Amino acid sequence: MLDYVNSLIESKLNEIESRLPLNISLTKKDNTFQEMLNSLMEEKPISTYDADYKKPLNSTNLLQNFNIKNDGKNNSASINDIKNYILDASKKYGVSPNLIDSVIKAESDYEQYTVSKTGAMGLMQLMPSTAAYLGIDNPFDAKKNIDGGTKLLSELISKYNNVKLALAAYNAGEAAVDKYNGIPPYNETINYVNKILKDLEK
Structure with missing residues (x-):
């Protein structure tokens, strides 16, 4: 035993x-x-x-x-670096920099190395399968994480043609949004969408 x-x-x-x-x-x-x-x-x-x-x-x-081996992964990006990565991703994928900023605040509160209890990683909290789909080899790299998270947001906005539904899908997954044909009735997802929309109004 x-x-x-x-x-x-x-x-x-x-x-x-x-x-x-x-x-x-x-x-x-x-x-x-x-x-x-x-x-x-x-x-x-x-x-x-x-x-x-x-x-x-x-x-x-x-x-x-x-037994830590410094392989460069522990180099934190500065706030200025992150702002530049947000602007780059915004231009590249046509997503508002304010929306990207609000998603980062809601997902990780700008904690670059955070890992959620479900395994989501980095600034925009990418799941391992999502990071692999987006071709991101290191989700803790701020630039790659923001680029990948913004690409995903852009795809979701294009799919649903609705920012609220795109945010709900980013949080709960596309399957949940498709199943309920709208924002899923999950408290976490409802609060997540409202939190980001409220932040965008500031």
Whole structure:
């Protein structure tokens, strides 16, 4: 039974690892879960008095325990970069920059590396299957994420010829909008559409 639980936990951790913007190893492959748990329980508690507050923090040392490999994915885009990416995508796909901005606010509140509980990633919260469909290899790359999310919005606006329905489809999926022939009766989707429309009125 314990082996089954261990394999289940490791499987879930591997699934989470695959969605992270950095190469973080959540499990040591050569240790069992029980061994890792035992070693953590044996560790001496850390006291805040042990810290040297005058010494500058070394991010390399802080991250060493997590086996992080800096492969460039952790370079955050500045707000100015994001604004430029929005303008570029707006021109490319004919979608209002204000609409793109409002969708980003509603989806991620400008958190570039956020992952939702359903697995949606990045600024415009692209699902892995959507990112693959859009040809996006790194949904945490701000420029690629905004380009892909705007392309999808443009396709949905063209399909429904209605911004409200396009937003509902962006949130709940096209199948849900088609099924109900309108905005699906989901509180999350109704609130999502209203939130964006309200933001656009500002």
